[in-house]
Amino acid sequence: VNEPAIRIRPLTTIEECREVAALERRIWGYTDSEDVVPPPVLIVSIKRGGILLGAFQPSVTTGQETMVGFVYSLPGIKDDRVKTQWSHMLGVVPEARGLGLGTSLKRAQFEYALKQGIELIEWTYDPLQTMNAHFNLSTLGAIVSEYEVNIYGESSSPLHRGTPTDRFLAEWHITEPHVRRRLDAASGPVLRDQSLVNAPVINPSIAGSSWIRPGAATDDFEARRVLVEIPTGFTEMLAREPSLALEWRLATREIFQRYFRQGYRVVDFFLAKDRGQYLVVRRSNDVTGGSR
């Protein structure tokens, strides 16, 4: 219906940086200001290569703009050179989700990074959050080969409560054709290849009352491709059954650390009703595994 278009643009003033901090509190529910990036840090980092973009929705009646989402990254050194944008936050207010804004903000971040000659954007996310897994791997085409244990410690966000803040380190190789294909396919699901259906699930789950439970994991380092299962509804599990959430955290930590040590990486994610499956593939010699 005739909604005015949402506009994405770089944020440049301290007032806008304060609005970002306010959005952080709203989106992540932080109660401790220590968890919010301070506006003075935002403002200095954008003067030296940080990328801070806001999504603005104009009011139908007054035309006045409201910030409904943002993305923030800072330049990072990797392999002894300025090589990456470290994306610390992407957030969209709950009432504006599912409209493609998250994807548009990442696309815009991608364009600004390319203008700087940067070909890699990295960020962390919780491997047990299935919506984020879907967004990062299926929609954006990021891949993962590093696992961080309890990287942020315990934060004041209810999204984090109760279990160690283990994270996947997502790598978004923005000049790879794979990423372009995923972004261009964003309007439809990417079809699952028959060979993937045959990849063994190495940790078949056990049926449970509200959530599936972690099953015994076997290593299958003979297989080039394996599937690792995770439950859906992890945020709710954290609140309602924290001991099960912790079991899932520890079980999947073991699996991913073992597979990453053997040279595998996570290249895709499939979502079903009560579970998601990560596709974990042994690294070949090319950079991001063109044939996966």
Ligand SMILES: CC(C)(COP(=O)(O)OP(=O)(O)OC[C@H]1O[C@@H](n2cnc3c(N)ncnc32)[C@H](O)[C@@H]1OP(=O)(O)O)[C@@H](O)C(=O)NCCC(=O)NCCS
């Ligand atoms: C993650 C987030 C930024 C996505 O924003 P968004 O504007 O809803 O994203 P989009 O509309 O572009 O959707 C991206 C994809 O993820 C799916 N998706 C992501 N979050 C979703 C949600 N909460 N509900 C439904 N679908 C969601 C969409 O269906 C879409 O999939 P598709 O490409 O197959 O259609 C937003 O949900 C958010 O702010 N979450 C809380 C903060 C957070 O977790 N940030 C870290 C992101 S790694």
